[in-house]
Amino acid sequence: MPEVQIGDLHVEVVRKNIRSLRLTVYAADSRIRVAVPTRTSHADIEQFVKARRAWILKHQANFQARVRPAELQYVSGETHYYQGIQHVLQVHTLDGVPRVVCAPDRTLHLYVRPTDSVQQREKVLTTWYRAQLKQQLPTLIAQWQQVVGVQVQEWGVKQMKTRWGTCNIRAKRIWLNLDLIKRAPHCLEYVVVHELVHLHERLHNARFWGLMDQFMPEWRAYRDQLKVSLGESGGKPDAC
Template identity: 30%
Template sequence: MEGVTLRRSARAKYLRLVVKPELVELVVPAGVSERQAKSFLEQHRTWLETQRREMEKRVGQRPVPVRFTEHPTIPWQGRDLPLKIEDIPGKRLKVAVDDSVRISIPSFAGDQRDAWARHAFKEWARRWLRGQVQRSVERHAPKHGLQPREIRIKAMKTRWGSCGPSNDININWLLALAPESVLEYVVVHELCHIRERNHSPRFWALVADHLPRWQGERRWLKTHGLGLLKRFP
């Protein structure tokens, strides 16, 4: 299966193709032979080629990674805010966000100025996002007893969130840059995986019980998500 990575999964119930910027993956449930997998791939070859072309087109239009010292704006909660960077004496890094994003870095940073600003913003955003996620969990978890064991804010290259086998919830720090409603959707999505470890109709019904308009937030991620992932590698 040239150009397609085969991954066997004990949790998968159906054969499915996953198209990502860096690979195409065929997920194969236990008990499905390689011959059956190849047959499935051939049946979906036209669909796969269409998806590949779309992915190449989207990746080709990806934004340039942000250089904090050169870019006039930065995304925050779904809006592009003015970005202001100032050099200050001492060693302390400071970030403040209201109607603009202001980052203060030591004047001795020199040619590391951009790296220092990026690090300061990322760490501040992660701390801020943890509080937002915790509040969202507190709003939604009691309704169906969907209590995570732990919440982690992480850098994730291709995913917005995940729910581990021990009910640990991982959330991509870049969701600090997305609208608040999109963050809430991802949190609810992962909480619902505590009950339903799949994307069955029962799973989506559970999501809808928390967020009746979840489809709009999912569409936002499909439209704008890749841009955020590529802008902040």
């Protein structure tokens, strides 16, 4: 990805088939990214960034001032999220196949081998999260396809650092971020609807947001909830 130095700011520049310039400052590392129309000149990009320098520095300072959550060790007593609800992790050792059991008392029971490392414990929990999300998505996607009036050819789940979802319009394929299983169900629904609406309208323009208002009037509240960090994971920008 091309990078440019504008004054004292290091900026990633992405050229896309869009109509206007878009500026993003990422919470996780204070990285600056500008998406610009394909033929935008360097001078226009420089002017755009310099005009927003104060806004950029303000957001970088706010992100850097946040208390960073302690790195997870996957030991008993830690807080982990499932469907937007805090669960307490309880680790048990066994000689059989590792697994996770979600109890009604908001406890996640993690069964691992005595010799399993932190990374192996994380993998067991991540595998369980992935299975839960994949179990929920078929019904959710089928329901909202009828509402939105589109049909996807394929969908999948993957870990993404900067997006909650993506849509390949030509292939009619959507991807959902694995971390959505940690969020409230209506946040997951918002991202599903967001990606489905892209099959009607590729751009984030007035028509796109009008369709979002039509299909999911409460989408703004759900989007805002996604912007709030859960504690163990850094905030991400809006879907797409």
